[in-house]
Amino acid sequence: MSRSTSTPAAPATPTTPATHGPVRIGAQARTAQRPTVDPVVSGGFWYDRRRTVARVAIPQGPGLLESAGNLHDLRLAAGAADGPFRGDYPFMDSDVYKWLEAASWQLGQAPDGEHGAAAEASLAEHMEKIIALVADAQQPDGYLNSWFQSGKGDGPFLDLRWGHELYCAGHLIQAAVAHHRATGADSLLQVARRFADHIDATFGTPDSGKPVDGIDGHPEVETALVELYRETGERRYLDLAGYFVDRFGHGRLGGERYCQDRVPLRQADNVEGHAVRQLYLLAAAADLATETGDDELGAAAARLWHAMVATKTHLTGGVGAHHDEEDFGDPYELPNERAYCETCAAIASIQFSWRMALLTGQARYSDLIERTLFNGFLAGMSLDGERWLYVNPLQVRDGHTDTGDDQSARRTRWFRCACCPPNVMRLLASLEHYVSASDGSGLHLHQYVSGRYRGETDRGLPIFVNVNTDYPWQGRITVTVEECPDMPWTLSLRIPQWCRDYTLSVDGVPSARTQNEAPAQDGWLRVERVWTAGDALVLDLDLPVRLVEADPRVDAVRGCVAIERGPLVYCVEQVDHPGGGLDDVVLDPSRPLSAKDRPDLLGGVVTVVGAGYRRRLAPSGWWPYQDRTDAERGDHASPVGTGEPVELTAVPYYAWANREDGSMRVWLPTD
Template identity: 50%
Template sequence: MEQILGPAVPSSRAVWRPLGIPHVAITGGPFARWQRINHEASIPLGLEQMERSGALPNLRRAGARAGEGDGPFQGYRFQDSDLYKQLEAVAWEHARAPETRYAEFIEQAAAVLARAQRPDGYLNSHYQVVKPDKIYAELEYSHELYCAGHLFQAAVAAARAGVGDSLLAVARRFADHLVEVFLTGGNDGIDGHAEVETALVELHRLTGERAYLELAGKLIDNRGKGLIADSGMGMLYAQDHLPVREADTPVGHAVRQLYLEAGIVDVYLETGDESLLECSVRRWEDMVATKTYITGGHGSRHDGEAFGERYELPPDRAYSESCAAIASIHWNWRLLLATGHGRYADLIERTLYNAFAASTSADGTRFFYVNPLQRRNDLVEDAYLGRRREWFACACCPPNIMRLVASLGGYLATETGTGLQLHQYVPGTLAGGGARLRVDTGYPWEGLIRVTVEEAPVGAWELALRIPSWSESTYVSGRLANPGGDGYFRIRRPWTNGDTVELQLDMTPRLMHPHHRIDAVRGSVALQRGPLVYCFEQADQPEGVEVDDLAIAPGAEPRAITKDDVAGVGRTVLIEIDAAAVEQPRDGLPYASKPLATSTRVTATAVPYFQWDNRDGGAMRVWMPLA
């Protein structure tokens, strides 16, 4: 069977088989724009930062026995992982748009890693340079296995892109070392930051080495047994409070929980252990119902970068880390492949177009670590909550963003022996299941998706189209269509070259109301159109009217306004809505025994959330109170 070139390639147990990145060409819409700026701006910036931030110099120092590198260690103990994510981004970009410079960077970095790697296979610049006597002695916060996981994923990407033999050799030596220490060597330690589990499974899928899968399973099974020492953040922080099969809700550090879940589903897909899939689905359902922002973001607490309690979703204090959005997409993609249920593709779409897309500036050179849903004019906290930044001391997010954008083609469609399934609607072409399709659409600005069969297989064949849960009335080729219980509308018949299907989604702007237990936004509404959540930025409001003084007028109907180009933002669709500009005296306490506010009718304007912070850096809010 052909080797699929993509980030997750499960066994035949998966309901659907992902299409390889070379079989998908994205030619228009926001996804194409993101990939273009990733290629032209983000990845070149990341490559520069690998030297400037210390990621490559640290590894040269670890290889000093080979005569290279001097000076102090730079950055955090997990600095190596920045390089590994950057390598993965470069590998997927090479698979998408091959360039000699990408292959050269991978080979040069692999050479540095090979010189730094110990004879026994261990590789971690911080512990080799700074704490050689503490190797595997501080797993609760060392990130040693976490870094290894990102190396394995980079090596898998490079190998699938056909450019990484030397990098794969480094990764396998390290993986074999981990097997010797943690699987057969009696060490029951677990990294406080999950990630290596999903990476080990993918390395198993590439190489066929069963021990990598067994080690991933052991690390998952050992959680909740108190084997992770307390880092000072508590047992929930590292998901060591309960065995994974017993936990009902996601807790602790959001990124760690979400990467762990991806690994849990991966192990299920290779072993068939239904208890793993069942517990992961159970936590997913609780998370979606009680711990997910309208943008698809996760993590409501700055303390511990953590999930909060159920319905604890404050907009201004949202952490919603960019890495959490990426980890959520990884988990949901694996759940989609494992179950074939469209609700996971729905959440991928919500996250991609909102929490994830907002992480990067329109020009691709600045990034958010934290993605709040409200920013006031007088924000005085650290810069992580302010405007996007070119880089961070803890730079986990930028290269993570780059690797996902480069591999977007691997998350759009799947195939079976009898057909193709479209999960995300993007202009371009795709091939699989014996067919070749062309997709023409102005999505997400427009709701019409036209699918043309350019090459048809012989005999009856099935095309499955996801019907987003937000589309209240959907038409397929002019007829009202309802999805099946899995969220897909299926057409099975013989096809001929040139056959066309038109999907028309309901793009009516609508007011979204929060669950009554979300105290922070009770009595407020948000705007959504298609998959896009909207926000009100100061730059778009009437002169003299502050965003925080606006309230939506009773019975107001949102109106979509198409804009071909907005300075600093690009193509967009704005939404206008009748609102009230509220004024209240500022004498004494901000409370009174009777209402003192007066209001003036105005028109408020909202922009897609993912396009915010590309202009004046002023106030912004997603949730707006009702007048």
């Protein structure tokens, strides 16, 4: 398979914690890591996905926001348009801000050839027009929300449960920070700061003398305020974020678990309620722990992350068991065809896990990022960048009837509630900031993405390396040192949780660190030495096809297995199995599975081929159940292991629903 190799220039500076001191999680003190400065993704799998976003998805944003009414609503707020508010939700503005953030990160990349230069100029022009519209819509006191300004609702900050004013403010602030970092311009940052100042003057504890003691029903402004503090140095923004985080769980929104108002975060022992809201709140807690050294808050974030991963996370990294209220279910309640796994929830999980990885230095958080990125998140965007999934089920049954709404199992051009598409855009446009980090000891590679990354020594001296890999299709990662000081420093490589065998060599010499077991307890393989420019480290991760089983408490998939290879989860689709559906397909786990390179399929993938059969079932009667003794006699179904043989072809889960509509499943029964 051919891979892209062109190299863009350095993008905008990523998020950098303002503090860089020891942080204690439980009994373990660590130095918080900082994301790499000016990372560059230069080729391979993620370069291709980002190029699709840059060439297709982001340029379509202004037209889609126009047709959906988002820009019209801002014109209403600015007094530049007439007519009714368009859209059903008070958070229509947030889609505009998420698109502005994505476009800002994109402007931080070098133009992709002559076509890219023209596209960049067009993108910048659209952005300036929309930023000017946002500025015109803002009230003199700094307030900004087109829903309430156009006469909808009861008035500003009178419906914190559903009004989403602070949620929208959060996305505005994040867009402004990205725009400032990417372009150096402060036009949007000034708008965001005026709104943040208005919020700061409005919200506070009763003894602060401020008029409102409350929180938004949808967390988001909290992480944004931390970013605004990092960008401006204004401590009051950080303090305001801390105020909001600690006000959840005290009944200000009716005490509902849906919006994390049942138990204070510091006391909570499990994730609950609306998945996106819960994870945005936890991301803010991790940010605050990093900036303030709040051990209790950091420990709570770690405790809730572990509870989520152990009992409420799907194989794909997706979270959210219920379509109703888009929330976490009970422990081990992980359905297949009714899995919600909202794309935005996958993004929130990645954001939370990345902050925990930086806070603690533990690789397990980046293990979950990898799983979610390649599977639960990436499935949300079609291969051509034109269509989207709001929910990401792990099974679509034979004869599935599509609902035709935002909860459809079919890809859609846009949504009535269009939170997911621009959210995908902003994450992919900023993905380079999730790849590597430094804690002063050298460089940590959290994800394996071809590109150029920077670390630094404890003296602040720069280190530059180039990473070249065909991951996830191949397991070889080559790291070449480009520039470094003449002193010892450490190159730390994450050994993924799924990896059982790997080899390591430096300048062609096998390392004594090579082993057939997991590395150090925290998941890192560390190579410390005096490096010189031109040194090349080669890490080979073994990528066998694996069959995995779920915890037996996950009732929905008991007796089933799923197929994985490297970081990828696989699924079978009806389009690859003519002659019937998939509800009656059984995998024979005793037969070997083989990986097959298919450059002609789905943009170039490695498929997995296995053997199975279709059960010979009796025609449906008036009652779909049977006595166990009847089944054993074969009155209704064939004995285990018999039926029509079928060759099963599994494709990466992220690529499903890109051909014809049909059934799909990740978990396959074995008898």
